[in-house]
Every structure is written in C-alpha cells, then in structure tokens.
Amino acid sequence: MKDCHWEPSEQQDQIASLDELRQKCPVAKSEMLGHAVLTHSDVRSVIEDHETFSNAAGSHLSVPNGMDPPEHGIFREVIEPYFKADRLRNFEPTCRQIAQDIIGRITPNTALDVVSKIAKPFALHIQCAFLGWPESLTDTLGEWLEANQQAIVNNDRATLKQKADEFEALIHQQLDVRRQSNTAKDDNTYRLMHETVTVNGEKRCLRDEEIVSILRNWTAGEVGTIAAAIGSIFYFFAENPLVAEQIRNGDLSTDDAVDEILRIDPPLISNRRRATKDTEISGCPVKRGEKVTVLWASANRDESVFSKADTFSPEQNKANNLLYGRGIHICPGAPLARMELRIFTEELLKHFEEFEITDEPKRANYPSGGFRDLFMKLG
Ligand code: HEM
Incomplete structure (x- = not known):
C-alpha cells in the first residue's frame, strides 16, 4: 500500500x-489530522466503534462532543x-420570518456575495433566536467565529x-x-440553566462550564455548517436549475434534495x-x-458507494449519506438543521427563479466547508 x-x-x-x-490510499498520514480516514467503509467502522476510537480527543471540556460513554449518554x-x-414546531415561524427578512434584502439582478450577505447573517440570526440571545449579538458572534476558525487553521494556541x-x-x-x-x-438558554444531571449517583444542576461548553458546541455546530450549506445550495441551483424547478413544483422533497446537495458539497469536513x-x-x-480524523468530505463522495460523486441521486444515495x-x-x-435549510430553500425558491454566478467562486479552506465568497445575481 502507498504511504x-x-x-x-x-x-x-x-x-x-x-x-x-482517496484514489491513492484509504488512509493518509497528516501532521495536523493524524490518520486521515478517507473511505466510506473505514469512516463507518471508526465512528461505529467508539471503544477503539474515543471522542475524548481534545484537552478541554466539550459537552457532549468530546465525551465517551457512560458520561456521553448522560449529557446527550x-x-x-x-x-x-414539538420544540422545533414552535420555532418554525421565527425561522421563516428570519429567512423572509434576509431574502427580502436581495436586490434582483444585482450581483452580491451570497456568503457574507445572506448565508452567514441567516445562520447567525437563527442561532441567536434559537438560544434567546439579543439580535445585537450577531455581529460579535460572527467576528468571534471568524477569528476562532482562523486560529484553528493556524493552530494558534494562544x-x-x-x-x-x-x-x-x-x-x-x-x-x-x-x-x-x-x-x-x-x-433555550434559560431552560439549559435549569437542567439536572445524575453523575456518579449524585443529582445536580448543570455547572456553568458545562452550559458554556454545550452552548459553544451548538453555536459552532450551527453557524459554520448552516452558512456553508446555504452557500452550497445557491451554487447548486445555479448549476442545476432543473432541480430547483423540481423542488419548487413539489416534485422533489426539499429535505431529500438538500441532504443530497450537501453529500456532494459537504458543509462539515471532518x-x-x-x-x-x-x-x-x-x-x-x-x-x-x-x-x-474522519473526513466526511471524502467518505460522502466515495465512488465505491455513490458511483459518481457529483451525480445528484437523492433516492439512491439517501441510505448511505453520512x-x-x-x-x-x-x-x-x-x-x-434540516428545518432551517428547508425553510430557507422554500423561501428562496418562492422569491427567485434564476441563479447566475457572476465571478469565479472561491472555495473555503479547511476546516470550513462551502465557499469563502460566491458572487451571484438572482432574478
Ligand atoms: C448542516 C448542518 C450540520 C451538519 C452537516 C452537522 C453534522 C454533524 C456530524 C457529522 C456530527 C457527528 C460528529 C462526530 O461523529 O464526531 C455532528 C455532531 C454534533 N452536532 Fe451537528 N451538524 C449540523 C448542524 C448542527 C446543529 C444545528 C447543531 C445544534 C444547534 C449541531 C450540534 C451538534 C452536536 C452537539 C454534535 C455532537 C453530538 C455528540 O457528540 O453526541 N449540529 N454534527
């Protein structure tokens, strides 16, 4: 086997x-990632064997992402x-309002960067609304995430x-x-402050550091992936207008279509x-x-499972989509995530029929998925 x-x-x-x-080897060696696992079957065998492959991979408290059983199950x-x-049903009208407000800002037939003007503001506003945080926090949160991502890329511990x-x-x-x-x-922030857990036989409230960690993981989990996903949905509609038409006409389930778009163009890399x-x-x-490191961005495009990585086949690929x-x-x-992306897509397709890429798109760099910027005209 090649090294x-x-x-x-x-x-x-x-x-x-x-x-x-992936054509050359199933597992690559990497300074940053350790063993980088590339194929669908190997990624599955790693994530389904939590005894051999522990999630306690980092040094700081990460609830529940960085935990193993039995602790993981308690917090999960x-x-x-x-x-x-039922909780999401209550949140749906707020989510739709945010989507309508942001899509309503788009001037037809005028080029704009859909990543910075639409995708990121949507993800940030939704997250603040989901947690019950003031809208005024969206800018601070956006700047924090950018700087944090950059520090991850640079491996800048300080x-x-x-x-x-x-x-x-x-x-x-x-x-x-x-x-x-x-x-x-x-x-949701207030609710979280009143949750209890039973650890080592002792029932207690969540500690502040646990609440901070849960909220950090939700925020990091939501904002980066939803923003990346929306950029990829815009791009896909520009390249595949017939699929956009099928979704608009109700001939294709929005959830299934979005899952498949994101299999092809992954919002979360690893x-x-x-x-x-x-x-x-x-x-x-x-x-x-x-x-x-499991590379979703590789496993979900593995030709031995999905025949052609870029072929859009929601029905055929659904069962294996990771x-x-x-x-x-x-x-x-x-x-x-599915609800947010469904509502956004529905509102987008209600307002616009034509998606045109006006400049060479720039892909995001690791660890982000999607696009760094994507200039488009919508009509
Ligand atoms: C398109 C959007 C999203 C994608 C593609 C995505 C993908 C994933 C994947 C692949 C995992 C498994 C990670 C692993 O095995 O190590 C994961 C875990 C997780 N995600 Fe998401 N996610 C998305 C949105 C969200 C949202 C909206 C939230 C919460 C607000 C969230 C919270 C989490 C948390 C807390 C975990 C860790 C679960 C655990 O360790 O038990 N994610 N996500």
Missing part, C-alpha cells in the same frame, strides 16, 4: 484534493429534547485560548441577565477521534493514543 501524506492548505481545492487522494440525554419535533475566554465571557453575560431578571425567560489501543484501519497500523454522522455521536441538531 500517502496530506495536509490541508490554503492553496488547494480541498474537495478535489481529497477525491484525488439532556440536549436531545431541544431538537425534538489565540484559541483567548477566543475560548471571550466566548465564556459572552455566555456568562447571558446567564447573568437571566439570573438577575425576576421574570423567568422562557428560552471530526476527530483518538485510538484507545493499538489497532489498524484498512491495514494501516494505528498506535494507542494517536489522532484519527451528512449527519452515525453511531452514538450522530448529530443531535440534524432536525433543526
């Missing part, structure tokens, strides 16, 4: 680069109800620490507002694990303690 090496870089088109790499049980159908402290301060402000107010606020014992992946030895993961860490926010 392949891969590092994410700012120059490369990461999707094309992973497509090429707390957050799952926030994404259940800035990452500073950004973590800033996020913590921002959440503490939100917790304090709720603690000081006599009128109990009925929002997630980390750490080996708990000496093992191997497709014959590549992995030592206990070594980093392993967009929201598998196993115990499968995305709890998937129902919310």
Whole structure:
C-alpha cells in the first residue's frame, strides 16, 4: 500500500484534493489530522466503534462532543429534547420570518456575495433566536467565529485560548441577565440553566462550564455548517436549475434534495477521534493514543458507494449519506438543521427563479466547508 501524506492548505481545492487522494490510499498520514480516514467503509467502522476510537480527543471540556460513554449518554440525554419535533414546531415561524427578512434584502439582478450577505447573517440570526440571545449579538458572534476558525487553521494556541475566554465571557453575560431578571425567560438558554444531571449517583444542576461548553458546541455546530450549506445550495441551483424547478413544483422533497446537495458539497469536513489501543484501519497500523480524523468530505463522495460523486441521486444515495454522522455521536441538531435549510430553500425558491454566478467562486479552506465568497445575481 502507498504511504500517502496530506495536509490541508490554503492553496488547494480541498474537495478535489481529497477525491484525488482517496484514489491513492484509504488512509493518509497528516501532521495536523493524524490518520486521515478517507473511505466510506473505514469512516463507518471508526465512528461505529467508539471503544477503539474515543471522542475524548481534545484537552478541554466539550459537552457532549468530546465525551465517551457512560458520561456521553448522560449529557446527550439532556440536549436531545431541544431538537425534538414539538420544540422545533414552535420555532418554525421565527425561522421563516428570519429567512423572509434576509431574502427580502436581495436586490434582483444585482450581483452580491451570497456568503457574507445572506448565508452567514441567516445562520447567525437563527442561532441567536434559537438560544434567546439579543439580535445585537450577531455581529460579535460572527467576528468571534471568524477569528476562532482562523486560529484553528493556524493552530494558534494562544489565540484559541483567548477566543475560548471571550466566548465564556459572552455566555456568562447571558446567564447573568437571566439570573438577575425576576421574570423567568422562557428560552433555550434559560431552560439549559435549569437542567439536572445524575453523575456518579449524585443529582445536580448543570455547572456553568458545562452550559458554556454545550452552548459553544451548538453555536459552532450551527453557524459554520448552516452558512456553508446555504452557500452550497445557491451554487447548486445555479448549476442545476432543473432541480430547483423540481423542488419548487413539489416534485422533489426539499429535505431529500438538500441532504443530497450537501453529500456532494459537504458543509462539515471532518471530526476527530483518538485510538484507545493499538489497532489498524484498512491495514494501516494505528498506535494507542494517536489522532484519527474522519473526513466526511471524502467518505460522502466515495465512488465505491455513490458511483459518481457529483451525480445528484437523492433516492439512491439517501441510505448511505453520512451528512449527519452515525453511531452514538450522530448529530443531535440534524432536525433543526434540516428545518432551517428547508425553510430557507422554500423561501428562496418562492422569491427567485434564476441563479447566475457572476465571478469565479472561491472555495473555503479547511476546516470550513462551502465557499469563502460566491458572487451571484438572482432574478
Ligand atoms: C448542516 C448542518 C450540520 C451538519 C452537516 C452537522 C453534522 C454533524 C456530524 C457529522 C456530527 C457527528 C460528529 C462526530 O461523529 O464526531 C455532528 C455532531 C454534533 N452536532 Fe451537528 N451538524 C449540523 C448542524 C448542527 C446543529 C444545528 C447543531 C445544534 C444547534 C449541531 C450540534 C451538534 C452536536 C452537539 C454534535 C455532537 C453530538 C455528540 O457528540 O453526541 N449540529 N454534527
């Protein structure tokens, strides 16, 4: 087997680069990612074996992303109800209003960058509304996420620490507002402050650092992926007007279409694990303690499962689509993400029929998916 090496870089088109790499080897070695797992079957075997591949891959508290059983299950049980159908039904009208307001700002037949003007503001506004945070926080949150992403790319530990402290301060402000107010606020941040967990036989409220971590993971989980997903949906409609037409006419389920668009053009590139014992992946030895990274952006385009990576076949590919993961860490926010993307797509297609790319699109760099900027005219 060839000894392949891969590092994410700012120059490369990461999707094309992973497509090429996957033809050469199932697992690549990487300074940044450790063992980079590329094929659909290997990614599945890693994410479905949480005993060999631990999620406790980082050094800071990450609830529940960076936890293993039994602790993971305790916290997972707390957050799952926030994404259940009845809660989401109540949130749907707010979500639609935000989509209508943002899409309503688009001037027809005038070029604009849909990433900075539409996709990011939509994701940020929705997230603030979902958590019950003031709209005025959207700009701060947007700037925080950009700077945090840049620090991840640069592996800049000092800035990452500073950004973590800033996020913590921002959440503490939100917790304090709720603690000081006599009128109990009925929002998701307030609800989270009143959740209990039973750890080692002791029932207690969530600690502040756990609330901060949950909210950080929801925010990071939502904003980057939803913004990337929306950019990719715009791009796909420009390239595939007939699919847009089928969705508009109700001949194709919006949810199925969006899941398939995002299989082809992944909003989330990867997630980390750490080996708990000496093992191997497709014959590549992995030592206990070594980093392993599952590349959704490669596995979901693996030709041995999806025949042609770029062919849009929602029905055929649905069962194997790993967009929201598998196993115990499968995305709890998937129902919310699907609702947000469905509503956005419905509103977009109600207002516009023509999608034209006006400038060479720029793809985002690792660890983001989607586009850095995408100039389009809508009519
Ligand atoms: C298009 C949008 C989204 C995509 C593609 C996506 C994808 C994923 C994937 C693949 C995982 C599994 C990670 C792993 O196995 O390590 C995951 C986990 C997670 N996602 Fe999402 N996600 C999206 C939106 C959201 C939203 C809206 C939220 C919450 C507001 C969210 C919260 C989380 C959390 C908390 C986890 C960790 C779950 C655990 O460890 O048990 N995600 N997501």
